[in-house]
Amino acid sequence: MKTSFGTILDRVRGLRRRVDDMLRVARSESGRLDLHTEPIDLVALVRTIGDEEAAAVTRKSVTLAIDTVGEAAMVKGDREWLRQVVAGLIENASKRAPSRSAITIGIRVAEDKARLTVRDEGIGISENDMPHVFERFHRGGADERREEGFGVGLALAR
Numbered sequence: 001m002k003t004s005f006g007t008i009l010d011r012v013r014g015l016r017r018r019v020d021d022m023l024r025v026a027r028s029e030s031g032r033l034d035l036h037t038e039p040i041d042l043v044a045l046v047r048t049i050g051d052e053e054a055a056a057v058t059r060k061s062v063t064l065a066i067d068t069v070g071e072a073a074m075v076k077g078d079r080e081w082l083r084q085v086v087a088g089l090i091e092n093a094s095k096r097a098p099s100r101s102a103i104t105i106g107i108r109v110a111e112d113k114a115r116l117t118v119r120d121e122g123i124g125i126s127e128n129d130m131p132h133v134f135e136r137f138h139r140g141g142a143d144e145r146r147e148e149g150f151g152v153g154l155a156l157a158r
Helices: 002-030 042-059 079-096 153-157
Strands: 037-041 063-068 074-078 102-110 113-119
Touching: 002 079, 037 042, 037 079, 042 063, 042 079, 042 102, 042 113, 074 079, 079 102, 079 113
Parallel strands: 063 102
Antiparallel strands: 037 074, 102 113
16 A cells, blocks of 8 residues: 555656656746746756666666766856756656666856766667657657657757
8 A cells, every 4th residue: 555655756756847847948938937046056956866767767677877077066056946957858768768776966067067968778868869869858769769758858958
């Protein structure tokens, strides 16, 4: 019974994230996005998100690693927006990564900028899809992956 409720709760949280994602994309495209910027430790935020996404990643038999040069990477941004973007990137990577592979989140700081990368061992993005990956509702080629997701994650990241 506890497992069933856990599954239901996971799905409700996932649906809520999707609705929030779609609202944020719509607001950003209409110019009505209200960001609350503040100093954020990107490394700490990514570790927290990694902990939150660990169950979903582990179910796929995929490991999640965070590769950073320092213990902190301070950025200025909207915490919830960054959380949604990074969680979406991890979810996308875990869907595409083969079983028993790894997802690596890299964080590097150079001068006054931070760079976050997500790498998985999946097949990658086709050349035909590359120009469209940041379009709202674009979900990639005509393979079995097409039925997954809503196609707003990378539009949010943009």
